Structure formats: C-alpha cells, structure tokens
Amino acid sequence: xxxxxxxxxxxxxxxxxxxxxxxxxxxxxxxxxxxxxxxxxxxxxxxxxxxxxxxxxxxxxxxxxxxxxxxxxxxxxxxxxxxxxxxxxxxxxxxxxxxxxxxxxxxxxxxxxxxxxxxxxxxxxxxxxxxxxxxxxxxxxxxxxxxxxxxxxxxxxxxxxxxxxxxxxxxxxxxxxxxxxxxxxxxxxxxxxxxxxxxxxxxxxxxxxxxxxxxxxxxxxxxxxxxxxxxxxxxxxxxxxxxxxxxxxxxxxxxxxxxxxxxxxxxxxxxxxxxxxxxxxxxxxxxxxxxxxxxxxxxxxxxxxxxxxxxxxxxxxxx
Amino acid sequence: xxxxxxxxxxxxxxxxxxxxxxxxxxxxxxxxxxxxxxxxxxxxxxxxxxxxxxxxxxxxxxxxxxxxxxxxxxxxxxxxxxxxxxxxxxxxxxxxxxxxxxxxxxxxxxxxxxxxxxxxxxxxxxxxxxxxxxxxxxxxxxxxxxxxxxxxxxxxxxxxxxxxxxxxxxxxxxxxxxxxxxxxxxxxxxxxxxxxxxxxxxxxxxxxxxxxxxxxxxxxxxxxxxxxxxxxxxxxxxxxxxxxxxxxxxxxxxxxxxxxxxxxxxxxxxxxxxxxxxxxxxxxxxxxxxx
Amino acid sequence: xxxxxxxxxxxxxxxxxxxxxxxxxxxxxxxxxxxxxxxxxxxxxxxxxxxxxxxxxxxxxxxxxxxxxxxxxxxxxxxxxxxxxxxxxxxxxxxxxxxxxxxxxxxxxxxxxxxxxxxxxxxxxxxxxxxxxxxxxxxxxxxxxxxxxxxxxxxxxxxxxxxxxxxxxxxxxxxxxxxxxxxxxxxxxxxxxxxxxxxxxxxxxxxxxxxxxxxxxxxxxxxxxxxxxxxxxxxxxxxxxxxxxxxxxxxxxxxxxxxxxxxxxxxxxxxxxxxxxxxxxxxxxxxxxxxxxxxxxxxxxxxxxxxxxxxxxxxxxxxxxxxxx
Numbered sequence: 001x002x003x004x005x006x007x008x009x010x011x012x013x014x015x016x017x018x019x020x021x022x023x024x025x026x027x028x029x030x031x032x033x034x035x036x037x038x039x040x041x042x043x044x045x046x047x048x049x050x051x052x053x054x055x056x057x058x059x060x061x062x063x064x065x066x067x068x069x070x071x072x073x074x075x076x077x078x079x080x081x082x083x084x085x086x087x088x089x090x091x092x093x094x095x096x097x098x099x100x101x102x103x104x105x106x107x108x109x110x111x112x113x114x115x116x117x118x119x120x121x122x123x124x125x126x127x128x129x130x131x132x133x134x135x136x137x138x139x140x141x142x143x144x145x146x147x148x149x150x151x152x153x154x155x156x157x158x159x160x161x162x163x164x165x166x167x168x169x170x171x172x173x174x175x176x177x178x179x180x181x182x183x184x185x186x187x188x189x190x191x192x193x194x195x196x197x198x199x200x201x202x203x204x205x206x207x208x209x210x211x212x213x214x215x216x217x218x219x220x221x222x223x224x225x226x227x228x229x230x231x232x233x234x235x236x237x238x239x240x241x242x243x244x245x246x247x248x249x250x251x252x253x254x255x256x257x258x259x260x261x262x263x264x265x266x267x268x269x270x271x272x273x274x275x276x277x278x279x280x281x282x283x284x285x286x287x288x289x290x291x292x293x294x295x296x297x298x299x300x301x302x303x304x305x306x307x308x309x310x311x312x313x314x315x316x317x318x319x
Numbered sequence: 320x321x322x323x324x325x326x327x328x329x330x331x332x333x334x335x336x337x338x339x340x341x342x343x344x345x346x347x348x349x350x351x352x353x354x355x356x357x358x359x360x361x362x363x364x365x366x367x368x369x370x371x372x373x374x375x376x377x378x379x380x381x382x383x384x385x386x387x388x389x390x391x392x393x394x395x396x397x398x399x400x401x402x403x404x405x406x407x408x409x410x411x412x413x414x415x416x417x418x419x420x421x422x423x424x425x426x427x428x429x430x431x432x433x434x435x436x437x438x439x440x441x442x443x444x445x446x447x448x449x450x451x452x453x454x455x456x457x458x459x460x461x462x463x464x465x466x467x468x469x470x471x472x473x474x475x476x477x478x479x480x481x482x483x484x485x486x487x488x489x490x491x492x493x494x495x496x497x498x499x500x501x502x503x504x505x506x507x508x509x510x511x512x513x514x515x516x517x518x519x520x521x522x523x524x525x526x527x528x529x530x531x532x533x534x535x536x537x538x539x540x541x542x543x544x545x546x547x548x549x550x551x552x553x554x555x556x557x558x559x560x561x562x563x564x565x566x567x568x569x570x571x572x573x574x575x576x577x578x579x580x581x582x583x584x585x586x587x588x589x590x591x592x593x594x595x596x597x598x599x600x601x602x603x604x605x606x607x608x609x610x
Numbered sequence: 611x612x613x614x615x616x617x618x619x620x621x622x623x624x625x626x627x628x629x630x631x632x633x634x635x636x637x638x639x640x641x642x643x644x645x646x647x648x649x650x651x652x653x654x655x656x657x658x659x660x661x662x663x664x665x666x667x668x669x670x671x672x673x674x675x676x677x678x679x680x681x682x683x684x685x686x687x688x689x690x691x692x693x694x695x696x697x698x699x700x701x702x703x704x705x706x707x708x709x710x711x712x713x714x715x716x717x718x719x720x721x722x723x724x725x726x727x728x729x730x731x732x733x734x735x736x737x738x739x740x741x742x743x744x745x746x747x748x749x750x751x752x753x754x755x756x757x758x759x760x761x762x763x764x765x766x767x768x769x770x771x772x773x774x775x776x777x778x779x780x781x782x783x784x785x786x787x788x789x790x791x792x793x794x795x796x797x798x799x800x801x802x803x804x805x806x807x808x809x810x811x812x813x814x815x816x817x818x819x820x821x822x823x824x825x826x827x828x829x830x831x832x833x834x835x836x837x838x839x840x841x842x843x844x845x846x847x848x849x850x851x852x853x854x855x856x857x858x859x860x861x862x863x864x865x866x867x868x869x870x871x872x873x874x875x876x877x878x879x880x881x882x883x884x885x886x887x888x889x890x891x892x893x894x895x896x897x898x899x900x901x902x903x904x905x906x907x908x909x910x911x912x913x914x915x916x917x918x919x920x921x922x923x924x925x926x927x928x929x930x931x932x933x934x935x
Contacts, residue, residue: 127583224698256457
C-alpha cells in the first residue's frame, strides 16, 4: 500500500514538473511577457515561474488584460457541468448496456449494441455533434441550438454552475429557468458522452463475459446463488477493474471532446476560451488553460488509481 | 470453464483475418477509398477550387432540385462537392500516411534505443512518454499548434508528436519483454551479439504489435488532422480538406445539410473501415491482444 | 437405494470444429455415505462429467441422460431452476485450483456467510458462529482472523479448506472433489485427503473423488470408475480393480506408476501404450483405445459395449485374464 502510494506520488510530481516545463515554454512565446522574471537565466526563470504559479499569478491575458486564473475560474464551471453530466451519462448508460449485452450474449440486442459501439468508436465527434444539431435542433426542434440558457432569463452567476444558479433563482422563475438550463445541456452532453459510452459498453461486456467464465463464478453457481447476485456482487466487482484502467483514456477522450463540443454549441467554457486564445495567439491564456486542463486530467487519473486500489484487495492488502 | 481438450492446427493469420466478416468489409471499403484517392484527379469532374458563381448551394442529385452536372451538389461558394471530396480523400490519406510513417519510424527508433540504455534513464524517458500518453491527444496537438502557430504544416508536426509515444512504448516494452525470455538468454549465453539478437530474435516478435498499433494510429491521425482543420487550426480554406470543409459548412447546416453530411461521412467511413481492419489484424496476428 | 443414480449421461460441446462428445453414455450410482473414485487422464471427460452432475456446464454444452435421480427425485422431469435448486442443496463441489475458485475481491468471511445465508440462513450472529464452527471443522485454527482476509492472503491448502467449509455449509449429501489436491504441495495433499475422509465419516456425506492418481484412490475408495475418451471403460470395487484390471487401459494406468498396484510383482515387465490420448474431435472408429492397444484386432473396429464381468463392468472385447497380469 505504502509503496504504491509512493509510486503514485512520484508519478504525480514528475507529471507536474513535465507539464510546467511545457507551459513555461509556452509562456515564453508571448510577445508581451507573461511574468516579469528577476533572473536572465532560463533555468532560474523556470523556478520563478513555478513560484508565480503557486502564488496564484498565472499571468495576464494579452488581449482582455484580465487575470488568467480569474478568467479560467469563470469559464471552468460551465465545462465541469458539461463534463460531469456527460460522464455520468456515459458511465451509467455504458455499464448498463454492457451488462445487458453480456447477459444476452449473441442475441439481437447484443449484436446491435456491439455494432453501434463500433460505430460510436469511429465517430468523429465534430461531425456527430453537427448531425445531432441538424436532427434534434434544426429538424425536430426539440433542443436549443447553442448556449447555456435563454436570454429571457437573467441569471446572476453566484456559483457559475448554471443548474445551481437557476435553482437559486427559484423565487424569480420557479423551475422554468432550471429546466431551460437542463434543456440546453442535454444535446452537448449527449454529443460528448457518445464515444466514451460506446467504449465503456464494449469494455463492460467483454470484461464481464471473461469474468463470468472464471472459476469463482462457477463456485458461486454451485452454491445456488441467484443469477442477479452473481452478476452484481460476484462478477461486476472484478469486471470493473479492467474497465477502470481505460478510465484514463476516457478522460482524455472527454477532454479532447469537450473542446470540440464547446466549439460546436457555443458553450462558454474552457474549451472555447482556449481555442479563442490559440487563434488570437494569447500565450498567457494558452499557457494557463493547458496547465489547468492537464491538472484536471492528472487529478482524475490519480483518483482512478485510488478507486482501483480500493476495488482490488490484492493491491490494498498484499499478502 | 472446463472445455474438452481439442488439439487442432493453428490457422494462418490471413485465414483468421479473411474469416472475419467485419474486417473484410472494412478492407474492401478502405481499398475503394484508397482507389478513389489515387485516381481522384482524373475522375473529378472539376477543379476543386473553381467557383461556379451562379451555381451556389445546389443539392445532390437525389434532391428534386439537384443538377446532374454537380453529382453531389455544390457548396456556398459554388464549388463542386464531389471534386472537393475526391481531392480531399487524396489530401487526407496522403497526410495521414506520411504522419503515421514518420511517427512510427521515430517512435520505434527511440523505443529500441530506450530498451538498451541505462535503466534509470529509461525509466525517466518512459515516464515522460506515459505523461504524453495520458495527455488528451487533441489538447496536446492544440498546445503544440499554439506554440508553433496554426496552419497545415504545423498541425502535421503536432499530430506526429502526438503519435510518437505509443510507438516508443510498444517498442520498448516488447523488446524488454523479449529480452527477458529464456530463448534470448540462451542466445546470449551462446554469445550472440546485441544487434544480431535484436534483428534475429526480438524483431520478429514485436512486429505484430507494431502492425496493430500502426493501423490504429492511422485512424487517430486522420481524426486529429480533421479535428484541427475543423477547429481552424489545421488546413486553411480554400484547401479541400475534409475537416476544413466541415468547418466551412457550419453556417449552412440548415439550408445545405449536404455540405456537412458528406465530408463527415467521408471521414467517418474511412475511420470506421480502418478500425475494422485494425480489429481484424489484431485478432489475426496476436490472440493475446484480443479484448 | 442410491443417493445419486445416473444412466446414459452424455455431454456434447458445440465448437467451431463441430460437436464434440466430452462424455458418452456414462452410468454412475452412489449410495449415501459411499466414497467413490473416478480416474482418467486430462481430457478423459472426468471433470466434464463432474460438472454435468453438479449442473455447472457452460452454455456451449448440452447434456442428456436417460435417468438422473438425486435423493429420490427425478431431475429429468424438473425445470432447470428447480433442478439447480435441488442440486445445489444436495451436491457440493470443490475444484483443483482453490485460490482461483474463490472470488478475489470478497473476503473469506463474506463468501462463507453468503453460502450460509443461501442454505439455512439465521441471524447475523448465528451465521457468524456457524462460519467459525465450519472453519474449525475444516482445521482452520485462527478462523476469526481468516474470516476477514482475502483469498490471495491464504495458501492454496488453506483456500481448499475454505472451499470445503463452504461446501459443508450447504450440508450436502454428496461432495464432488475434482482433483482436490493436484495443485497443492505434497505434504498438504494428504492433510486435505484425510480431512475429506473424516468429514465423509462424521457427516455421512458421500464423496466422489476425481483424480488422475491411483495412489489417492487405493486406500480411500470403495468403488472406482476408469474413464478414457469420454467413456467409462471399467468400473468395480477398488480392491478387485487394482489387483486384477480387466481393461488394457486400466492396466496401463496402473503400470504408469512403477512398483505400485496390488498386482505388482517383482521382475514383471511394465505394460505401456503406444501414442498419446486421442483428441476428442478425432476419436478413432470402434474402441477408442484400439489404435494404441497391443491386444487389438479386427473386432476392435466395432465399438465395445460396457458389459458385466464377475461383478464389474468393462468396455472391451477382450478383457484381460489372470495370466495377462
């Protein structure tokens, strides 16, 4: 346990160092310097840069003349809202579909599911988003085309999480504003969750099928334990472990996807903010944005490792 | 689960591959796309950049307003969609091919070198590779484009860099794994030289894993190049690149959906067929890599 | 009356290369409290037969039987769910690999408790006491500690004891032990065997011992079945069968352990078979042993029936006589 923790920690430190080197190089590209360094030596400057970051000074945008960290924190909640919603959707639906497919192996549901998950795996998310907009927004008129909420609602950004803020305006609008925000959230979240959902469903199915063939499942069956219990208690716990190992890939896919999704749906989050900065060569913002998004990825991977340790007693309690 | 013991002859890889229905369909589609990319300039009816000013946003022929002169319709500037798609296939596949080839070459060389350098240095290098791998590939590409600036050449460099770590990882881990096997130990004891060891014993054993990685890298590269084009960071208009075409179509989704559906379909079909072939190749070459 | 009576039990596996007969018209009868052995090499169908009796075949397998009576119930007339319920409360099974037969993610205690819950139940406290009692019955001294541990923290021998404890929790009338000691250290093997025999006596629990090793069977079992190519080729009282094998395969199996067997005489040449065990998808025509058997002749292309001979059953056209041994 202690050894694994130490390894995690060293990986974390190396990752953060490597990352800050990259963003340091990025910040040096800026025409108007992102930070004022005391030293002329680039190595010393790097350490000064780290100092600045730790003090919360992530530089000032060369275009808006605003603090990068502040800007980031303003755009961040919109992205988090989208990602969390999409992830919950991807994981619950992916797991559910995967379990369903594995219990009806070879049936039409299984075949349809596996074919569509292969299709989902190959789907360019930028095209998928536009197709969904064409179908659900423009043709059927079920969902809004873009944005987080209708202009009719005047929402004070208390937390900047639209779902929470609209609830805080309950006195003014009732649940109408909340539902409107939810309505805006659905299509981007579906767009973002499709590919991870396909992968999770496929992984769940194959992992569960492999586990169901194992000897301890045979033992459980011989004890007369019910089918449901065998799947939910005996099989899923073990099947989840290989699924977790691809969780890191999933967060990568979601992070790449969220940039595109925000671009398509004009979602005022980090992705859109970062893309704008790239096209306008605002290096202070690029540097801060890349750093922040990467920290999220690293933190997420770390969390996954801990869940993996929790789920696998062989890691938690070595013999 | 206990199965009766059956000793049958292992099938040759190509037999396994040819029995995989999905992989065969994928291969046929992929070959068709490749053929179109090859002969595109000769069968394309028009110059992809030529603007027929009086023929703006003509729908494909299956629409009642279609025009047989423009089989798949025209875009907002009156350019022929079919010609643009054909030239786009040529461009996308060429780029993808070059990108993957360079990334594979560089990655394999770094990986092979890493397998023989001092362990501390190797572990540091592999940690860096792991870091790059854990990075969202598009975010990494965007960061690189941000440094060197938008545009097609820079987008290509970015995608190459994004693809390299996979090859380093696979090469290094396969070589290290093979080097620890008994037969290599035996060869070492017989006094085999390192290079000979590598070419004769180790290399044939890592080729399957590399081929599998190569096919999947094709789809990643194609998608990332298109995504950068879509975001306006890669190929720039008026270039007939699939991602860029999609990006240009955004304003006309409602009135001219074909300007969006067709290039997207082209990307999707290509990626899907590559992935199908990749799945088949993986299952045929190395059953251990099977899901 | 027999506790378990099975006649003409056949199991087929559907595979890519066609249908494979893993067990072919087997006939088994076990009385309450009896100890029986099944012996055969890997691929002889003995494990598949055990799984078929325990109702644990994989979906790729189909099973047929003319007669399947368990504790006075006719299982052939039951729905699969009823059958499974009856089997799981009367038959327990333990396997060759105890560690992988236990769920790696659940504690020993959880798995034991779950089994007790499904067979009798009781309050939490009662179940815990019952679990501790079972653990001490199978010779695990520090049961309180082991209860909280995971399978990977226990040795193979201890895990097999846990498997036996879980089997006992079902209070079975028959325990099938499929190569229970093969994966264990030699010194642990005899401990586990002794434990199984002790429990057989104390609980009047019939025992079906499946193995590839005659030395395990000779002193423990009343009756032995010999399997080859999915068929029972010889069966009879252990002592008789060991001292006077009728089937050439039984004889070869006995002679595979030099200086062993009750028919062992100093200076006699060991008897062995040519070639190797046939693959189940390429079984020879007629007698499955035919191509390997030194006694085979033209008649052996006709499949031999299992027939009675001096109180035993043997599947051979030319059973060995006294002088052949």
